[in-house]
Amino acid sequence: MTRADAARPWLSMLIPVYNVQDYLAQCVDSVLAQADEGVEVVLYDDCSTDGSRALMQTLADRHPGRLRLLDGDRNRGLSAARNRLLDASRGAWIWFLDSDDFLLPGAIAGLKAWADRDDVDLVLCDFRDHHDRPRLRQRLFGERHQRTQDIPPRQPWRDAGRLMEGALTRSQLHAWSKIARRALYGEDLRFPEGRYFEDVFVSPTLMLRAQTVVYVPEPWIAYRKRPGSILSTPNPTKWQDLQDSLNHLPPLLAANRARLDENTLNAATYLAYRSWMRATCQARRAGDWITVMRHLRQCEANSPTSLAAMLGYCEKRGWLWRALRIRAAVGEASRKASAQPPGK
Incomplete structure (x- = not known):
């Protein structure tokens, strides 16, 4: 030394x-x-x-x-x-x-x-x-x-x-x-x-x-846990940053694919959908389904596996309630966005 x-x-x-x-x-x-x-x-x-x-x-x-x-x-x-x-x-x-x-x-x-x-x-x-x-x-x-x-x-x-x-x-x-x-x-x-x-x-x-x-x-x-912290003061910019923070994850996992398995990839997809639900909570309450769907498309792009594969992974782990919530949220967003008049 x-x-x-x-x-x-x-x-x-x-x-x-x-x-x-x-x-x-x-x-x-x-x-x-x-x-x-x-x-x-x-x-x-x-x-x-x-x-x-x-x-x-x-x-x-x-x-x-x-x-x-x-x-x-x-x-x-x-x-x-x-x-x-x-x-x-x-x-x-x-x-x-x-x-x-x-x-x-x-x-x-x-x-x-x-x-x-x-x-x-x-x-x-x-x-x-x-x-x-x-x-x-x-x-x-x-x-x-x-x-x-x-x-x-x-x-x-x-x-x-x-x-x-x-x-x-x-x-x-x-x-x-x-x-x-x-x-x-x-x-x-x-x-x-x-x-x-x-x-x-x-x-x-x-x-x-x-x-x-x-x-x-x-x-x-x-x-x-205090008032004024980043997590306790949500706003659209923060929620967009939350989703943007996952943009690098699929290429990072792909570059390390030999060391990972399908469970890891499904876990990344699970995180993407959890982040989507968190980031769009206020938009869903406000009925802003265009924003919700825009975030959903970004979520899908950040998901290394399909929604169906991830839901199956959750069910195998016994996370039935989590799988049900994600499936219901995606279904609701798709229905509401389809029913929204053009230009809204």
């Missing part, structure tokens, strides 16, 4: 910041409470307007030498912030953490146990929902533990097909539950700028590049 290698952080915790003054301190403190000397913590402010940047400096002053602060010249969005963080980081492993979320105890130690092994290049973890004001259900039963995978846990895994199937059927494609060796990102894999749901573009490529993956079925991240 060279002197440069010895000085290199083993992990980069990368935290993009934008208007999260109420949550940032908890996020940063949750990392610093666990980070050893081999962990660099880098924050990038995307031109916040609420005092987040001043809080970043306060936290850096409170913890001398433990935080690196970066600033954008103008607001460019989450993808650009993540790309800047990735390019500026020095760690052998990369872990993105959204600044309104926080690490749960034991997360970094749990990762290091696998990161120290030479035969692992991607680690997947679970997460737990977090509500600042929990409802009665959360108070009675606790916050929900969200699983991100179906592959066998705590063992090196090399079956790309089943790995992708689990991620696609669970719709768990967020970047922050996938901790990767830097080499998997390389010089070319970056988040598409100016779009929402950018994780859906990056995560499948990341998983297919990995030679060996480990899934740890423990929640390492508290995912904050």
